[in-house]
Amino acid sequence: MASKTWLVTGASQGLGLAIALSALKAGHKVIAGARNPDVATKEHPEVLATGGEWLKLDVSLPSTKEIVQQAAEEAGGIDVAVNNAGYSLAGQIEDLKEEEMKASMEANFWGPVRVILGVLPSMRAKKAGTIVSISSIFGFHPCPAMAMYSVPKAAQDMLQSVLKSELAMFNIRPVIITAGLYKTNVLLHAKQPSSGFGDIYC
Template sequence: MPQTWLITGTSSGLGASLALAALRAGHRVLATARNTSTASTLQPEITSLGGIWIPLDVNDPDTPTIIQNAINTHADGVIDVVVNNAGYSLLGSIEDMSEAEIESQFNTNVHGPIRVLKGVLPFMRKKRAGTVVNVSSSAGVDGAPGCAVYAGSKFALEGMTESLSKELHPFGIRVLLIEPGYFRTKFFSAFVAPAAGLNEDYVGTPVEAALKLIKAKDGSQEGDPEKAAQRILEVVDGNGMASGIAEKGFLRVVLGPDCWKRFSGKIEGVRENLEAMREIAHSTSFQ
């Protein structure tokens, strides 16, 4: 059955691929971008397939009102799926990052999705149905060097989404966390570095090595964003490779063999850590 989707950050990358996948599947798409004139030029197929462009900067405090007006104007007050995809990465040494740079990272990656949710959730609660899709990252489960603030923003999104899945369940609203590994988008080439540059003490450390790896890997990432978009679409629609998964209520959608391997290693490390702390954990009660 055709549904109405609202997707943020659709000018390129995974957001654009997902908008196209949803449109090709027969869904209605409200595609948001900070500059819709540029975005529509970059993604003419979204327009030709019937996508509706909505100018939106998720950093704008008026985001909830802008979204509510768009839903009322272009979707007759109905929204079935919202995808919080807009975001960016601030990479480097945390020492070199200014307060303004750190605040901007969290404003976009954490406060942005909150503003979007405040815009759509009243419609979903009224309908007692809907799907919230928050796009996280492999960095949202496993923090890597050079990614402290970016990973922190994604860890925050992960925790928020876990709670949301429980809070919204009584309203029939499903919540999903998308966790992509390395996909061939502009993510690597578009990351933001601190204006202060890299402190000399970090030269030759894991921070510099991670930044060099990201720059070297740009353009050769193994992940295909169109395939990722198709998998997300199937999870939301409950068909294809995701047939039967929706009924099981899984929260996380892991995309990419690199992400799978990274998560597996994280789980094993956490389990080992937990077992090592068993005696200490049970030694702190009054009795």
């Protein structure tokens, strides 16, 4: 298999780190996105040791598109983009503040959109590419207290489904990976609501 250039967001831990290391082990070039590359480098020296590189990337920021596009240009294009970064927000809808809900949409939906917009120019130029969305069973299976994690995941799934037709002419393949529960820190680090309605629903 020919070596490809991968961009993996949220690569400093959990599934993102596992994907990045697997791609490196398979002989691919990996650009590993992390909000704090200095910490990631100290905690996971194996990424650099196996030929990967860290990219400072917080997908919730509007600058994501430009950062990704520049990284793609410097790398000679991105062949595989893995949208993995995000976080879980748990709480009944009354328990959540509007800014908390907006922040979840920024990271879990608009973040992947920005990454996609950043890699598309190089993929279209090559007329090849794969865009992977790490989704969740919560994107299609309703679960109490998970609305504002489910909604951006469902939106991301629909976006990928639409892009499958929209990008077919460029030989760009959107892929959805719907994950169940697995050992990760995503629930441990889940953001909790700041309001006090939770007891009403208990």
